[in-house]
Amino acid sequence: MxxxxxxxxxxxxxxxxxxxxxxxxxxxxxxxxxxxxxxxxKKIRPYRPQTNGKVERFNRTLPDEWAYLRPYTCNHERTTALADFLHTYNPHRCHTALGGLPPMSRVNNAAGQYT
Structure with missing residues (x-):
């Protein structure tokens, strides 16, 4: 089976x-x-970092380091910048909450090699 x-x-x-x-x-x-x-x-109370801290922190980081970092001339430019930001944020950017490691270091089986 x-x-x-x-x-x-x-x-x-x-x-x-x-x-x-x-x-x-x-x-x-x-x-x-x-x-x-x-x-x-699972429903959580909005704007409550005690129950949804990681998402709330990410939502706070997005405007500071991506959305309002500079003015964009078109939506395509903004989308491209988001892809670049996420590529830096997840596998490369060091996070103090993870002891200086990037979030990708916490993911098990990222390549799908385990059965």
């Missing part, structure tokens, strides 16, 4: 991402692809 998420191969993940990027909810796309995962939404 195969694992319930066996369809989530590299190719399957690409399809999932493409369908979700088209604006469809992840849960609907996953259900259509036969992917099941026991998940539930």
């Amino acid at each position: 195969s694992h319930r998420n066996a369809r989530l191969t590299v190719h399957g993940r690409r399809i999932l991402v493409q369908r979700v990027q088209s604006g469809r909810p992840v849960a609907h796309v996953a259900a259509e692809m036969g992917i099941s995962r026991p998940t539930a939404h």
Whole structure:
């Protein structure tokens, strides 16, 4: 018997991402692809760093280091700058909360090599 998420191969993940990027909810796309995962939404109080600190900190960093760093002439330029910022932020930028390590150092199996 195969694992319930066996369809989530590299190719399957690409399809999932493409369908979700088209604006469809992840849960609907996953259900259509036969992917099941026991998940539930957890509601939190907005603007409450005690319960959602990492996201609140990231949301505070975005305007300072990306959105308002300089004026952009068009949306394409802003989107390109966001991709560059995220590439620097996740695998390269050192974070004091992680002892000077980048967030990517905390991710297990980033390349999908484990079974």
